[in-house]
Amino acid sequence: MSSFSGLADERWSLARAVDALAGAARRAGRPGLIWTAGTVYPTVSLALGTAWPGKLLEALGVLPLAHGPAAAGAAVAGASTDVFGSLLLREQGAGILLAPILFLVFRLVAGLARVSSPQAWEEVCGRTGRPRLRDVWRAGRGLTLSALGMWLMLALMILGVVFLFVGPAAGLGRLILGASEGTLEWVVWVVIFGPLVVVMTLYAMVVSVMHQLALHSLAHNRRGVASALIHAWRITRNDPWATARTIVVDLVLYLVILGAVLAVDRVLGPVGTGGLATFLFLCLSGFMGVTRAGYWARAYRALGGLSPDDNVPGLTPSAPAPAAE
Numbered sequence: 524m525s526s527f528s529g530l531a532d533e534r535w536s537l538a539r540a541v542d543a544l545a546g547a548a549r550r551a552g553r554p555g556l557i558w559t560a561g562t563v564y565p566t567v568s569l570a571l572g573t574a575w576p577g578k579l580l581e582a583l584g585v586l587p588l589a590h591g592p593a594a595a596g597a598a599v600a601g602a603s604t605d606v607f608g609s610l611l612l613r614e615q616g617a618g619i620l621l622a623p624i625l626f627l628v629f630r631l632v633a634g635l636a637r638v639s640s641p642q643a644w645e646e647v648c649g650r651t652g653r654p655r656l657r658d659v660w661r662a663g664r665g666l667t668l669s670a671l672g673m674w675l676m677l678a679l680m681i682l683g684v685v686f687l688f689v690g691p692a693a694g695l696g697r698l699i700l701g702a703s704e705g706t707l708e709w710v711v712w713v714v715i716f717g718p719l720v721v722v723m724t725l726y727a728m729v730v731s732v733m734h735q736l737a738l739h740s741l742a743h744n745r746r747g748v749a750s751a752l753i754h755a756w757r758i759t760r761n762d763p764w765a766t767a768r769t770i771v772v773d774l775v776l777y778l779v780i781l782g783a784v785l786a787v788d789r790v791l792g793p794v795g796t797g798g799l800a801t802f803l804f805l806c807l808s809g810f811m812g813v814t815r816a817g818y819w820a821r822a823y824r825a826l827g828g829l830s831p832d833d834n835v836p837g838l839t840p841s842a843p844a845p846a847a848e
Contacts, residue, residue: 527764535765535825540772543825547817548776550644551810556656558809560631564816565674565734566777626667633670634663636742639816640824662742669741673748677734681727692719732759732770739823743830758826769822773815780811 529536551561638644638654643662647654663670696711737755740746746754759766784804791800824830 527768529764529768533765535762535769535822537768537772539825540768540822543821544772544776544814544818547639547821548810548814550817551813553653554806555653557635557654557659557813558806559656560635560659561809561812561814561816562805563628564632564635564812565731565738566773566812566815625671629670629674630663630667631659632663632738633666633742634659634661635813635816636738636820637662637666639813639820640739640743640830641821644817666741666745669745669748669751670738673734673737673741673751676748676752677730680730684723684726688719689723692716728770729759732766735819736823736826736828739820740828743823743828754829758823758828761827765826769826773818776811776814776818780807783807 527537529538533539551558638647638659644654647658651658692715696715699711699715733752733755735755736758737748737751740751740754741748744751784807787800787803787807791803
């Protein structure tokens with residue numbers, strides 16, 4: 524029987540997942556403009572890289588419900604861990620102003636997913652020595668709208684659950700607190716909002732994993748959004764232990780980079796070198812994105828993701844790696 528660490532002969536044991544992450548990190552470690560695509564590559568996060576759930580919770584009245592645990596839980600529910608999502612929705616109306624950038628961003632995201640597969644990466648390296656930003660841009664041709672549509676569909680899935688569950692729970696919590704004049708704050712948190720935050724976190728993590736797997740399914744097979752999401756869901760539920768260890772290893776990468784960012788901020792912040800700190804943060808974010816793309820490309824194949832290389836009838840022939848000019 525499998526476990527979290529996995530069996531020695533499993534294709535995607537914990538040890539092999541760690542090795543895959545280390546290999547992806549070594550491959551992404553050489554600085555280059557390809558890190559620009561890495562800064563916008565999606566991460567496994569609670570809000571799919573947006574502040575929408577947090578803003579919705581605030582609109583529903585959850586944020587001011589309490590100054591203590593309830594407010595902290597709402598803040599966690601609105602957390603974002605990727606640069607693009609934070610930038611896109613930092614101010615009201617910024618999403619509309621930055622809408623044209625969506626096409627550039629999602630072409631880079633899809634292209635990086637395409638180039639990050641081991642076979643495509645080696646093909647590009649064989650011609651140019653290493654993948655470049657222009658290679659990523661070419662690889663994303665024809666995938667931009669599909670990648671954008673998939674992101675929007677998954678974001679709506681999270682928002683739908685927020686409307687269905689968080690709204691009524693917020694109303695019930697306000698009703699109880701109003702009747703008790705705030706004396707039942709901790710009870711409301713433990714009984715209502717605590718379990719709700721846990722369930723929402725798990726749900727959003729599953730949706731984020733589906734986003735990663737569907738993105739690589741899309742890049743490999745150039746299939747439709749619905750087909751890629753169904754494929755991703757089948758992979759996710761096929762082996763829950765393998766899916767769990769994939770997430771944990773990915774989160775370890777995030778925590779390591781987060782620690783490096785905090786260290787940079789602590790060292791450079793007091794001396795007023797904000798510009799240098801921002802540059803280093805973007806470099807770390809770009810490195811993390813390229814590493815994550817390579818890691819999930821390997822995880823996609825190890826978890827059973829299909830590619831035209833498998834010669835499965837009905838799949839679109841594999842697109843060649845972008846050619847150098």
